[in-house]
Amino acid sequence: MENVISSAVMTDHETLIEQEQAAIERIRAARRVLGDQVVILGHHYQRDEVIQFADFQGDSYQLSREGAKVAAKYIVFAGVHFMAESAVILGRDDQTVILPNMQAGCSMADMANLEQVLSAWVELEDVLGDNPANIITPITYMNSTADLKAFVGENGGTVCTSSNARGALEWAFAQREKVFFFPDQHLGRNTGKRMGLPLEQMVLWNPFKPYGGLTDGQIRGARIILWQGHCSVHQQFRPEHVDLWRRHHPDVHILVHPECAMEVVDKADYIGSTAYIIKMVENALPGSKWAVGTEIHLVNRLKNAHPDKMVESLSPFSCLCSTMYRISPIDLANVLENLAAGRVVNPITVPPDIRRNAKLALDRMLAIPK
Numbered sequence: 478m479e480n481v482i483s484s485a486v487m488t489d490h491e492t493l494i495e496q497e498q499a500a501i502e503r504i505r506a507a508r509r510v511l512g513d514q515v516v517i518l519g520h521h522y523q524r525d526e527v528i529q530f531a532d533f534q535g536d537s538y539q540l541s542r543e544g545a546k547v548a549a550k551y552i553v554f555a556g557v558h559f560m561a562e563s564a565v566i567l568g569r570d571d572q573t574v575i576l577p578n579m580q581a582g583c584s585m586a587d588m589a590n591l592e593q594v595l596s597a598w599v600e601l602e603d604v605l606g607d608n609p610a611n612i613i614t615p616i617t618y619m620n621s622t623a624d625l626k627a628f629v630g631e632n633g634g635t636v637c638t639s640s641n642a643r644g645a646l647e648w649a650f651a652q653r654e655k656v657f658f659f660p661d662q663h664l665g666r667n668t669g670k671r672m673g674l675p676l677e678q679m680v681l682w683n684p685f686k687p688y689g690g691l692t693d694g695q696i697r698g699a700r701i702i703l704w705q706g707h708c709s710v711h712q713q714f715r716p717e718h719v720d721l722w723r724r725h726h727p728d729v730h731i732l733v734h735p736e737c738a739m740e741v742v743d744k745a746d747y748i749g750s751t752a753y754i755i756k757m758v759e760n761a762l763p764g765s766k767w768a769v770g771t772e773i774h775l776v777n778r779l780k781n782a783h784p785d786k787m788v789e790s791l792s793p794f795s796c797l798c799s800t801m802y803r804i805s806p807i808d809l810a811n812v813l814e815n816l817a818a819g820r821v822v823n824p825i826t827v828p829p830d831i832r833r834n835a836k837l838a839l840d841r842m843l844a845i846p847k
């Protein structure tokens with residue numbers, strides 16, 4: 478029985494590989510038909526079989542900006558859902574954004590929804606005795622849904638990326654006394670800590686408990702209220718992994734993304750966004766050693782691009798963004814072939830009022846000095 482099952486699994490796997498290989502030719506053919514009507518944006522964490530077709534590679538914010546600059550009518554976003562929404566918000570009215578697979582979400586973005594944030598806002602008002610917008614600046618990380626970006630836009634807040642989180646927090650504290658930071662607790666805590674804020678002034682809001690599970694005193698004494706969300710990829714890196722690398726390679730450089738937990742970031746040599754990670758490895762001396770705490774596709778791409786340096790994942794386990802991985806060459810071929818035949822499948826839309834307020838929050842971010 479076991480043999481029958483394993484041979485059926487093998488056959489399915491072989492069929493999938495054949496279909497993916499055939500999809501490569503289908504993508505090439507559809508692109509020949511579409512020409513410059515379409516631009517493909519590929520996130521750094523995307524798998525190689527897909528990203529090879531990207532006209533631009535980058536992080537979510539960079540890519541959305543690139544998409545808006547090109548003449549193409551169709552933007553195919555090889556990333557996850559919130560990234561495609563951001564491309565709609567920043568894109569032109571005559572552009573259509575397409576996500577090759579609607580199942581490609583982001584577990585972190587899903588950890589905070591508008592309903593939960595609105596109910597937290599009401600509870601904060603109850604404790605603080607005033608409209609929270611007079612006391613708290615809301616900041617949402619780029620990795621969030623469009624309606625949360627709109628919420629911060631409406632309430633005097635801003636969006637931040639992993640590159641400008643410190644500037645966003647400094648700007649926010651210049652506006653009001655406190656910050657409500659969602660959905661990634663780690664980016665908020667790591668940035669606050671580097672600004673010198675004590676841990677007891679950065680409290681964790683659990684959206685599944687009344688008043689976030691916090692006492693009135695904790696809320697009143699907090700400078701940053703951190704949403705209890707995280708990236709399921711970056712939280713897999715552990716401080717023990719840093720210790721292991723240092724034990725076996727005392728000359729290794731530990732380079733991590735700020736979505737990693739504080740215990741990892743505190744032990745690292747360098748902390749920064751995907752763009753920063755890429756630049757650090759590119760500029761490193763030949764022969765240098767790097768243990769990198771970010772998604773495995775980016776780490777492997779850096780390793781292959783720099784054979785004169787040692788570049789490895791910080792974790793002994795494969796830290797893969799499984800939601801982004803849902804976009805396969807077959808999905809890409811399907812949306813492009815449909816486009817070539819005049820059919821738009823998987824368009825991403827954002828209602829006009831949400832788009833307007835989310836854009837307000839993104840424009841505020843752009844105005845913040847780096």
Ligand code: SF4
Binds near residue numbers: 708709801
């Ligand atoms: S790596 Fe983490 S934050 Fe980025 S898309 Fe995947 S789950 Fe979301």
